[in-house]
Amino acid sequence: MPKTQPNTRRDFLRSAVLGALTAAAARPGTAEPQVPKMKFGPAEISRLVAGCNPFYGYAHFNNILGTVMKEYYTQDRVCEVLRRCTQFGVNAHNCILKGRAQSDLERFQTEGGKMHLILQGVGDPAEEYKILKPLAIYYHGEATDRAWQAGDMKSVREWCKKARDTGTMVGVGSHKPEALAMVEDEAWDVDFYAGCVYNRTRTADEWMQVLHGESLEMPNDVYLRGDPPRMYRFMRQTRKPCFAFKIMAAGRIDNSGAEQAFRTAFQSIKPIDGVFIGLFPRVKDEVRENAERVQRILAGG
Secondary structure, three states: OOOOOOOOHHHHHHHHHHHHHHHHHHOOOOOOOOOOEEEEOOEEEEOEEEOOHHHHOOOOOOHHHHHHHHHHOOHHHHHHHHHHHHHOOOOEEEEEOOOOHHHHHHHHHHOOOOOEEEEEEOOOHHHHHHHHOOOEEEEOHHHHHHHHHOOOHHHHHHHHHHHHOOOOEEEEEEOOHHHHHHHHHOOOOOOEEEEEOOOOOOOHHHHHHHOOOOOOOOOOOOOOOOOHHHHHHHHHHOOOOEEEEOOOHHHOOOHHHHHHHHHHHHHHOOOOOEEEEOOOOOOOOHHHHHHHHHHHHHOOO
16 A cells, blocks of 8 residues: 555544545635524534534444444544534534543644634532533533432532533533423522433333323333423523434434424524534535534525
8 A cells, every 4th residue: 555545444434534525614605504503602603513412322223323323433533523513613512421422522732723612511510520521510400300210309409500600601411301490490599401301311111101001112212202302492481591302302303304304493482592412424424414404494595
């Protein structure tokens, strides 16, 4: 193999992607569409926020897709997708401190990448804040749901108090609008909410009630079409900023329904609200496609 060629397949792929992006940026008159911004605390962030689930194989579909995501998303590709996001004005990232995530973010930042970080809190908020210095941190949605089901929301409130002591913005995440409504009604000292529009954390007993005694093979990854309106209703009723996530039902909505899913989301939330979206551009340029879609929808097209 000639010395001028990359030494590994990974080098080749990375060089090809970076070369394509550089060539596109160099062409005159090819300004990329920019995702509109919103005020969020002290910052102005994009209303579309890059999610992290596909980066680390959290497919919420099945183990096969999760494995494919893990194999696809090397550190090179995570950094490339985040850089690609910034080209379209996506300047915020919903991240988590698990596995390789810290290393990926450190490399992205070392190479000049900049993102406002909205951190899913999965541990001690003071320690997690020291590591990443995020713009905001919120109690992880599944942890909130477990506390709600156990009647232990007091522990969530105590976590939020510790997070407040860091000086950053504090929020609560959940898949259950009723849990977030309780936080709102009790006037907790929080700044924002992150809500999954599908209630995918119902217990087996709850699913049997919903389905009139029928049981499920995968009770933790069932998505009902009647769920999103309930979460969107909560988001409209609160004055605090909200972030909707899983608006595509973790990939269950295909290309034919994508436009409507995005349109429903942005038409159902407030102008101060945003959307977390996972990205898996293995087959197509999802970053550009989503940016163009959001720009078009928010422009009234």
